[in-house]
Structures are given as structure tokens and as C-alpha cells.
Amino acid sequence: MEVIPAIDLLGGHCVRLYQGDYAQSQVFNENPVEVALQWQNQGATRLHLVDLDGAKAGHPVNVDVIKKIVRALDIPVQVGGGLRDRPSVETLFNLGVDRAIVGTVAVEKPELVKELCETFPKQVAIGIDARNGKVATKGWLETSEVEATELAKAISDQAAAIIYTDIHRDGTLVGPNQEALREIASVTDIPIIASGGISSLSDILSLLSLEPVGVKSVIVGKAIYTGKVDLAEAIKAVGDGRLQDIPPNFGDTALA
Template sequence: MILYPAIDINDGQCVRLLRGEKSSAITYSVDPAVQAKHFQNAGCKWIHVVDLEGAFAGKVVNVTAVRSILSTVDIPLQFGGGIRNRTHIHDWINAGISRVILGTVALFNPNLVAAVCRDYPGMISVSIDVRNGKPAVEGWTKTSTITARDLALKFEDVGVASIIFTDIDRDGAMQGPNLEETRILAQALSIPVIASGGVSSIDDLLQLTKLNNDGVEGVIVGRAIYDGRINMNHALRVLGGDNT
């Protein structure tokens, strides 16, 4: 199972939010590129990067910070937050992003997702971030009426590389991941699922490894790494597989 350490960028800095609320931002590093280099040196094989301001604005805001990460590390990045059209996708893939994450646009324009999956095979992921069981979009400020499962199934046969499933109510809350809903979604799909939200301990990672056979191939971890609750070397050993 792949560990994706998270770098969430706000005002050019690496921060963490509680349940996506901007007022809860805690700054952990003033230089996201330095943080990314630390993750690479620790042995991580991927990094998960989100432009928080971009998610609200509908366009990437922290361009300089993301490009700085790209120029600093050699490992692949998956990146999202404000990427809403074909030009955005094309530009960031050309800039060196290995996998573009689509969230809001996946809900409102699934045909675009299918089209760019054909153009960039294996380089498009869909992020489904749920609150009370329903996907939330536009920086988690609006909630849809479709279920997470039904939204994910729209992309079952279009070539999406992964579904990133986040329980917003657990994100940054250190309450453990939503194992049951993650398992149910993964079992309904042939697309690999990446779990996100609430991971707070090595035990949480151990529990997630039990879902590997259900189709959960990775996990995004943020605050627990920054707070020291999870030791990176220990986490990589526990998850094994593609991290070694």
C-alpha cells in the first residue's frame, strides 16, 4: 500500500486544516519544497499536493510553491485544487505533475474527465470528498445530492487511475479513518481507491492494510505526520509493498 504524505498549500506555506475549515489552519512549514524534500529523503515514493486556495478560487493560486516542489524532488506528485478545465490539466502535466486530481469538475463535467483520461492515460485521479455521505465541492463549501458511490461509478470504465476518498468530518480530526465506508466504496469499484481523512496512528495504517484486497491501494496522511504521531519510517515499513 502506497503512503502519500500530504502537502496542503495556503498562502505559499504548508498547512493543515480541520475538516477543511480555513480558519483552523495550522502552519507546519513556510517552505513546501523543503517539506517535500524531507518526504523524499525519508523514502516516500509519492507526494500528495493540494492548493487549498485554488480549491476555493477555481484556479491554481499557489503556482510558485507547486513549481518549487517540482524542481526540488524527483518522486512523482499527485496534485489538485482549482484544476477545472482541459487547459489547466494540460499545463500541469506539461509542468511535470505525474497525476492530476479532479474534484469539482468531476461532479459537474464527467465527460471532461473521460476525455482527459483518454488524452493522459494513468494520469488522472478523481477526488470524492464526502460530508454526511454526499460529495462536497468548491473547497468543500457546497454539498451535492448524488452519493459517493454513484459518482464514483460514473468513472468506472473511463480510465481513471484512482479514486481519492476523503471523509471530511474526519479530515485533520485525528479520529481514525472511515474504514467501513472506504471498504464499501472500494468493493463497488474496479478503480483503485486511496483513503484519506482521519489517519492518526500506526494502528490506523494497520487497519487500512486489511482493505488492500478490497481495492484500497494507498493512504494519504497529513497532520499525524506533522504532529509526530506517526513516524515516517515506521509507517513505510507497516505499509510495505510499493513503498519499499
């Protein structure tokens, strides 16, 4: 399982939101390039970037910062936030981004997403951000009537991955929603990347039990910024498959 550190960009700074609320943002570092290099040096094999300004605006905003990060790193970078047309996606690929993450258009323009997946096979990831099982759009500011599982079923098999985020858990450090992850994984063969709620090494290791059903990666954000998770330790632990480190009945608590 791949442990992927996250950097959320707002106003060119590295921030974290609470449950996707822009009004509850906390700046962790004013130099995102410095942070990205730190995660790479700790063993990250991929970086997850979210352009929060872009998500609100409907088009990429932090392009200069993204370019600097991509050029500074030796590892692949995946980027989401405001990618709602083909030119925006192509802009990122021209910067050297490895994967473009689309979300809102998966609900509003499914034919465009299918076209992007076929034009750029295994380079387009689909972000499914769920609030009470329904897909949120436009930077989580709106909630559609589309069920997360139904959207997962409809995604082209040429997609690189599905990034599933439980909005109510994002930035809360309360643990991943294993039940929802298992449900999403059960309706598609596309690799699932878990996102939202990671608070400890045990949370990360608990997801190893879902790897056989399709949960192949986990994104970690606030927990590594607050020191609750040591990224290098987590990467090593996952590589070692230290399932014995998971407390007894941990899954029962996480699903409560």
C-alpha cells in the same frame, strides 16, 4: 500499500485544515519545498499536494511553489485543487506533475472528466470528498446531492485512482472511515486511495485488511506533522505487512 505524505498549500505555506475549514488552518512550515524533501528523504514514493487557494479560486494559484517542489523531488507528485478545466490540468502536466486530481468537475462536468481520463490515461485521479455520504465541491465549501458511491460507479476505468476523503474526519486524527472505504471499493475496480483521519501507525496498518478489496494507498497529513506517525516507520511497517501490530478488534472501534 503505498503511504503518501500530504502537503496542503495556502498562501504559499504548508498548512493543515480541520475538517476542511479554511478558518481553522495551522501553518506547519513556511517552506513547502523543505517539507517535500523531508518526506522524500524518509522514504516516500509519492507526494500528495493540494492547492487550497486554487480550490477556492477555481483555478491553480500556487503554481510557482508546485513547480519548485516538482523540480526538487525525484518522486512523482500528484496535485489537486481548482482543476476545473482542461488548460488547468495541462498547466500542471507541463510543470512535470505526475497526476492531476479533479473533484468538482466530476460532479459538474462528467463529460470533461471522461475526456481528460481518455486523453491522459492513468494520469488523472478523481477526488471524491464526502460529507455524510454526499460529494462536496468547490474546495468543500458546497455539498452536492450526488452520492459518493454513485459517482464512483460512473468514473472512467482510465482514471488513475479515486482519492476518497471523509471530510468529517480530515484533520481530526480520529481514524479512517473503513466502512465508507469498503463501500466505495465495492462499486469500482479503480484503485482507492484513503484520506482523512489517520492518527497512528495502527490506523495505517488497519487499512492493509482493505487492500485486497481495492484500497491500495493511504494519504497521511496532520499525523506526520504532529509526530503521531513517523513516516519512515510507517512506510517500513506497511512494507513488512505488520498486521500483528493492530490491536484486537481495532476495526470495530474505527467503525463506531
